[in-house]
Amino acid sequence: MSETITITIDGKECTCEKGEYLYDVAKRNGIFIPVFCRHDAFEDHRACCRICIVEVEEGGRSKVVTSCVYPVERECNVQTRSEKIMEERSVIMALLAHRAPEAASFKPMVGRVGTVETDRLVTLDGEKCILCALCVQACNSLGTGAISTVNRGTEKMIDTPYGKESAACVGCLSCANVCPTGAIEYSEDDAVRTIWNREFELIRCGECGQIMGTRDSLALAAGNNEVPAVCDECRKKHMADEMMATYRYV
Amino acid sequence: MINGTDKILVCCGTSCIANGALDVADAIEAELRARNLGESVEVQVTRTGCSGECEQGPIVRLMPRDTMYYRVKVADAAAIVDSLEGELATKLLYKRDGETYEHMDDNPFYALQHKVVLKDVGIIDPLSLDDYRARGGYEGLKKALEMTPEQIIDEVEKSGLRGKGGAGFPTGRKWRSAASYDEWPHYIVCNGDEGDPGAFMDGSTMEGSPHAVIEGMIIGALAICAEEGVLYIRDEYALARDHIQHAIDDAYAAGILGESIMGTKHKLDLSIVRGGGAFVCGESTALMASIEGRVGEPRAKYIRSVQRGLFDHPTVLNNVETLASIPTILREGAEAYARIGTEGSKGTKVFAMVGKVKHTGLVEVPMGTTLRTLIYDIGGGIIDDRPFKAIQTGGPSGGCIPESLLDLPVDFDTLTEYGAMMGSGGMIVMDDRSCMVEVARYYVDFLCEESCGKCTPCREGLRQMRAILTDICEGRGKPGDIELLERICHTMEDASLCALGRTAANPVLTTIKFFRDEYEAHINDKTCPAGVCAKLTQFAIEADVCTGCGMCSRACPAGAIAGERKQAHVIDPAKCIACGSCREACRFNAVLTERRPA
Numbered sequence: 008m009s010e011t012i013t014i015t016i017d018g019k020e021c022t023c024e025k026g027e028y029l030y031d032v033a034k035r036n037g038i039f040i041p042v043f044c045r046h047d048a049f050e051d052h053r054a055c056c057r058i059c060i061v062e063v064e065e066g067g068r069s070k071v072v073t074s075c076v077y078p079v080e081r082e083c084n085v086q087t088r089s090e091k092i093m094e095e096r097s098v099i100m101a102l103l104a105h106r107a108p109e110a111a112s113f114k115p116m117v118g119r120v121g122t123v124e125t126d127r128l129v130t131l132d133g134e135k136c137i138l139c140a141l142c143v144q145a146c147n148s149l150g151t152g153a154i155s156t157v158n159r160g161t162e163k164m165i166d167t168p169y170g171k172e173s174a175a176c177v178g179c180l181s182c183a184n185v186c187p188t189g190a191i192e193y194s195e196d197d198a199v200r201t202i203w204n205r206e207f208e209l210i211r212c213g214e215c216g217q218i219m220g221t222r223d224s225l226a227l228a229a230g231n232n233e234v235p236a237v238c239d240e241c242r243k244k245h246m247a248d249e250m251m252a253t254y255r256y257v
Numbered sequence: 258m259i260n261g262t263d264k265i266l267v268c269c270g271t272s273c274i275a276n277g278a279l280d281v282a283d284a285i286e287a288e289l290r291a292r293n294l295g296e297s298v299e300v301q302v303t304r305t306g307c308s309g310e311c312e313q314g315p316i317v318r319l320m321p322r323d324t325m326y327y328r329v330k331v332a333d334a335a336a337i338v339d340s341l342e343g344e345l346a347t348k349l350l351y352k353r354d355g356e357t358y359e360h361m362d363d364n365p366f367y368a369l370q371h372k373v374v375l376k377d378v379g380i381i382d383p384l385s386l387d388d389y390r391a392r393g394g395y396e397g398l399k400k401a402l403e404m405t406p407e408q409i410i411d412e413v414e415k416s417g418l419r420g421k422g423g424a425g426f427p428t429g430r431k432w433r434s435a436a437s438y439d440e441w442p443h444y445i446v447c448n449g450d451e452g453d454p455g456a457f458m459d460g461s462t463m464e465g466s467p468h469a470v471i472e473g474m475i476i477g478a479l480a481i482c483a484e485e486g487v488l489y490i491r492d493e494y495a496l497a498r499d500h501i502q503h504a505i506d507d508a509y510a511a512g513i514l515g516e517s518i519m520g521t522k523h524k525l526d527l528s529i530v531r532g533g534g535a536f537v538c539g540e541s542t543a544l545m546a547s548i549e550g551r552v553g554e555p556r557a558k559y560i561r562s563v564q565r566g567l568f569d570h571p572t573v574l575n576n577v578e579t580l581a582s583i584p585t586i587l588r589e590g591a592e593a594y595a596r597i598g599t600e601g602s603k604g605t606k607v608f609a610m611v612g613k614v615k616h617t618g619l620v621e622v623p624m625g626t627t628l629r630t631l632i633y634d635i636g637g638g639i640i641d642d643r644p645f646k647a648i649q650t651g652g653p654s655g656g657c658i659p660e661s662l663l664d665l666p667v668d669f670d671t672l673t674e675y676g677a678m679m680g681s682g683g684m685i686v687m688d689d690r691s692c693m694v695e696v697a698r699y700y701v702d703f704l705c706e707e708s709c710g711k712c713t714p715c716r717e718g719l720r721q722m723r724a725i726l727t728d729i730c731e732g733r734g735k736p737g738d739i740e741l742l743e744r745i746c747h748t749m750e751d752a753s754l755c756a757l758g759r760t761a762a763n764p765v766l767t768t769i770k771f772f773r774d775e776y777e778a779h780i781n782d783k784t785c786p787a788g789v790c791a792k793l794t795q796f797a798i799e800a801d802v803c804t805g806c807g808m809c810s811r812a813c814p815a816g817a818i819a820g821e822r823k824q825a826h827v828i829d830p831a832k833c834i835a836c837g838s839c840r841e842a843c844r845f846n847a848v849l850t851e852r853r854p855a
C-alpha cells in the first residue's frame with residue numbers, strides 16, 4: 008500500500024504517492040518544467056541534461072535538485088521558477104545552445120527557458136547533439152546496444168564502439184527517431200539505408216511496395232530471423248479480406 | 258657495541274630508489290661482509306615505506322639507536338658501518354638552520370608530526386606480516402572479534418573518525434547506516450583511486466603498510482556483517498597493488514582472511530579491482546559502476562550507497578587512510594584517538610606537501626594544525642626564502658588559500674568556510690612566481706579530461722571556463738569575464754550531477770576571491786604580474802645586478818641570451834619564448850619580468 012503525500016509546487020497543493028518523481032507530479036498538475044534527457048518511453052532516467060532543476064525546501068533547508076529523478080519522500084515546498092532556478096537554468100540553456108548551435112529544435116526553448124546574453128561563449132561548429140543520450144537508451148531498450156557514449160569529459164560523444172561499423176546495429180532508426188535535435192544522420196536510397204557507418208538492405212512490401220525496414224531490423228523484430236513478405240497494413244488488409252470471404256459463406 | 262639486534266634500514270620508496278637507494282643497500286651489505294659483520298647486523302631494505310622526506314633521500318636509519326642519515330651515496334657505506342660503533346658520520350646527518358639532528362624525532366620535519374596511519378610506514382618491511390604483527394598489527398582485529406558489530410560501530414563513532422577521502426563523513430555513522438539495512442549481502446569497498454594531481458598519501462600507505470588497510474577493512478566488514486570486500490586501486494599504482502595482493506595472500510595463509518577469520522565463525526574474502534584510469538572513477542557511484550564492469554560514470558540518484566551501492570546492495574565505501582586508522586582506534590581505544598585533533602575533526606591527517614616548499618614529502622599531523630606550521634615549521638618555508646603566495650589544497654575540488662589565512666587550522670570544516678577544502682590531502686605550495694589565473698586554468702583543463710562528461714553544467718561549463726581562462730592568460734580577456742565565470746561556477750555548484758562538477762568551481766572561485774586583482778591585471782592591463790603567462794610576459798636582465806655567471810644562458814632552451822663571462826648578459830626579445838627558465842636559474846635575482854608589448 009503506498010503512502011500519499013501532499014506537497015506544494017509553486018504555491019499549488021499537489022498530492023502524490025511517496026517515491027513518485029517530482030517532475031511527474033508537476034506535469035500531472037499542469038506545471039511546466041523543461042526536460043531534455045527524460046522520455047516517457049523509458050523507466051530509468053539519465054538525469055544528465057540538468058535543465059529540469061527546481062528548488063526544494065524540506066525541513067527548513069533549501070536545495071537544488073533535478074526533478075526528473077527526485078523522489079518525493081516527505082512534505083516539501085517546491086519552486087520551479089525561483090530567481091536562482093531561472094538564473095541557473097538560463098546558464099544551462101546557454102551552455103547547451105552553444106554546444107549544439109545547429110540544434111534547430113532548441114531555438115524555441117531558448118526563448119522559453121532563458122539564456123545568457125554574451126558573445127564570450129565558444130560554439131562547436133556544426134554540432135547538433137546535446138548528449139542527452141536518449142538514443143543510447145532507445146538502442147539499449149531494444150536489446151541491441153549498438154551505440155553508447157564514448158570518451159570522457161569535454162570529448163564525450165555518442166558513437167559505435169571505436170567508431171567502427173557495429174555488428175549489433177540493425178539500422179532500425181530508433182535512435183534517430185527519438186533524438187530531439189535531429190543529430191543522428193542517415194541516408195536512404197531505393198534499396199539501401201546508411202547509418203552509423205554501415206549500409207543496410209531495405210526490404211519492401213511484396214504487395215504495396217512500401218519500405219518495411221531493413222532486413223536486419225525486420226529479422227530482429229520477427230524474432231525467428233524470418234523477414235515478413237508483406238507490410239503490416241497489407242497483412243491486416245489481407246486478414247480482413249479473408250474474413251469477409253469466410254463470413255460471406257456462413 | 259654491535260649485537261644481534263642492530264639493524265640498518267634503507268628506505269627504498271619510489272623516490273629513494275630513483276636516487277640510488279638499492280645501490281646504497283648493496284654497498285652497505287658488501288661493507289658488512291668485508292668486515293665479517295654480515296651475521297650480527299641485519300641490513301633491512303624496506304622495499305618501500307617512504308620515510309616521508311623524499312627529497313633528502315636516500316635515507317638510511319640505524320636501529321635501535323635511531324640515527325638518520327640523509328642523501329646517502331654508495332661511497333658513504335664505510336662511514337656508515339664505522340658509525341655503528343664509532344663516531345657518527347656527521348656530514349650525513351640532517352642539518353637545518355645551522356642545527357644538526359641525529360634522531361628522526363628531533364628533526365623538525367618529523368617532530369611536529371603525529372603518526373597513526375603512517376606509524377609503521379618506513380619502519381616495517383611491508384611484505385612481512387611478522388613485521389606488522391611485531392608492532393601491534395592485527396591486535397585491533399583480535400579485540401573486534403570479541404565485540405558485537407554494534408560495539409565496534411560504537412567504538413568507531415566515539416573516536417570521532419571522519420572519512421579522509423575528502424568529504425569528511427563520520428565513519429561510524431556510515432557503518433551504522435549500512436548495517437541497518439536488512440538486505441543481503443553487504444559489501445565493503447576501499448577507495449584507493451587517488452586521482453588528485455600531486456597526491457600520494459594513499460599510494461604510500463598501501464605500499465608501506467598494506468596490512469593496516471586490510472585490517473581496517475576486516476574490522477569494517479565485521480561491523481556491517483559483510484563477507485566480501487573489494488579494494489579499488491588506481492591503475493598506475495602497480496607497487497601498491499603488488500603489496501596489497503601480497504598482504505592479502507599472506508593474510509589468507511595465516512587464517513586472517515577466508516572462511517574463518519582467526520578461527521572464528523566470521524568469514525571475509527577480499528579482492529583487488531584495477532581503477533578505471535580517470536579522476537572521476539574515485540567518485541563513489543562511478544567507482545561502483547566501474548567495479549560492476551560498466552562505464553565509470555556517476556549515477557544520478559537520491560538514494561545513498563549505504564542503502565543501495567555495489568550491485569544495488571548496502572555498501573560501505575571508505576578511503577584508504579580512513580581504513581588504515583581503524584586498527585589503531587580499536588587497539589588503543591576510541592578515547593586515545595579522540596584526544597588528537599580538534600573538536601569537530603578528530604585524529605590525524607596525512608598530507609602530501611609539494612611545490613615551492615623547502616622540505617617536500619609526506620607528513621601526518623593532528624587535525625587542526627595550521628597551514629603556517631605545515632609550511633614553515635615542518636616544511637622549512639619557501640625555497641630560496643621567496644615570498645609565499647598561496648597554497649592549493651584539495652586538488653581540483655579545493656582552492657587556493659592566501660597568506661592572510663595561513664593561521665587557519667586545517668580540518669574538515671574550517672577551509673570549507675572560506676571556499677577551499679582540506680580535501681584528501683594534496684597540498685601544493687606556491688611562491689610569488691605562480692600565476693593564479695594559470696593555476697585555475699590548469700585545474701579546469703585537468704577536469705576537462707578527467708570528468709566523465711555526462712552532465713551539461715560540468716562538461717560544458719568546464720569547456721567554456723577553459724576557453725575564457727585561456728583567453729585571459731593569453732591577453733584576450735574582456736571586462737565581464739570574471740562575472741561570467743562566476744555565473745558558470747555557481748550553476749555548476751548547484752546543478753552538476755556529481756561532486757566532481759559541484760566542486761570543480763572551487764579553484765576558479767577561490768582564485769577570483771583572493772586574487773581578483775591578478776585577474777583584473779590580465780584582463781585590463783594585459784599583464785601577468787607573476788611573470789608566468791608567456792603571451793603577456795617578457796624577461797630582461799638587470800645589468801647592474803648581473804654577475805655574468807652564465808647560468809641563465811645555459812638554462813635558456815631558445816638560445817636567446819648572449820653575454821661574455823663576467824659581463825652583464827642580454828636577452829633577445831625576438832628569440833625569447835618567455836618560459837622563465839632564466840629566472841629560475843639566476844641566483845642573483847637579476848632577471849626581471851616586464852609586460853610584453855602587444
Ligand SMILES: Cc1cc2nc3c(=O)[nH]c(=O)nc-3n(C[C@H](O)[C@H](O)[C@H](O)COP(=O)(O)O)c2cc1C
Pocket residue numbers: 419420421422423424425426448449450451452453536537538539540541574575576577579580681755756757
Ligand atoms: C571526483 C571525485 C573523486 C574522488 N576520488 C577519491 C579518491 O581517489 N579516493 C577517495 O578515497 N575518495 C575519493 N572521492 C570521495 C569518494 O567519493 C568517497 O566520498 C570516499 O571514498 C568515501 O570514503 P571516506 O568516507 O572514508 O572518506 C572522490 C570524490 C569525487 C567526487
Ligand code: SF4
Pocket residue numbers: 537555708709710711712713715716753754755756757758759
Ligand atoms: S559532474 Fe562532471 S563528472 Fe560528475 S557526472 Fe557530471 S560530467 Fe560527470
Ligand code: FES
Pocket residue numbers: 041042043044045053054055056057058059060073074075076
Ligand atoms: S530532464 Fe532531468 S536531468 Fe535532463
